[in-house]
Amino acid sequence: MFKLLMLLLTFHSSLAANVAKDIFILAGQSNMAGRxxxxxxxxxxxxxxxCRxxxxxLRLSANLxxxxxQEPLHADIDVGKTCGIGPGMAFVDGLRANGSRTxxxxxxxxxAGGTKIRKWARGTRLYRQLxxxxxxxxxxxxxxxxxxWYQGESDTVTKEDADAYRGNMETLITNLRSDLNEPSLPVIQVRPFSISLKILRHQVRFVFSLTIIGQKDTLLIYEKVMKTAVVGMMAVSGPSNSSGGETNNFWFRPHLTERLPCLEEQ
Incomplete structure (x- = not known):
């Protein structure tokens, strides 16, 4: 009986792989990769x-x-590191729970964990891979x-990186929209940022905000479920011993939602 059930599930998944899909790209550092x-x-x-x-x-594996x-979603992508629960699966669950036709x-x-935004600039390995x-x-x-997009902790280590972040993010979005031939591609950005004047690593505490970049009507449900997914991930996150400016996930809590007027579609 168990073997029959597994065969049916495999058959269903193979059929699903060949039908039209609503596709979401998961990018950023360890918070998205899952810790x-x-x-x-x-x-x-x-x-x-x-997250079950x-x-x-479906997920696109490393061999395409x-x-x-299934969790961990990034097990064969963020290699060399231990991956756990991230917000991706909970995001999809939230879409369905909120009445999406998906x-x-x-x-x-x-x-990829521990990466600064400059590691995602056009021409880099991570950018080309995405x-x-x-x-x-x-x-x-x-x-x-x-x-x-869930990234930013590694860019709070120095004031220079923090000051350059907005411009780097705007350039990244512009380049991705161009290279993917999707001029209005929505971007849901979870941005950790410091609420302390101190810049030194381990002396900074973070909250997060969601920046919604795209058409408002299209993104309302994405905004709602992404908040839920990120907060849910924090509930199962334990201390992290990673390096590269990344802190313990339990330091994060929801803060606010805002928009970048310079990038928002009118």
């Missing part, structure tokens, strides 16, 4: 209900094949609905 449940370099294996597999939720998504969802993991994986994701049908 929830990781303590002292080991993941505890606990998967919250909202669904035959209609669609498969049923049927088959394709997640494209691209995040564009390549995004292009591969639409070959079997579907459309990229948004980029989910």
């Amino acid at each position: 929830g449940g990781v303590v002292h370099g080991k993941w505890d294996g606990n998967v919250p209900p909202e 597999p669904n035959p209609s939720t 094949t669609w498969e049923e998504a 049927r088959v969802v394709g997640l494209v993991p691209c995040a 564009v390549s994986r995004a292009g591969a994701s639409v070959k079997d049908g579907g459309a990229i609905r948004a980029i989910l």
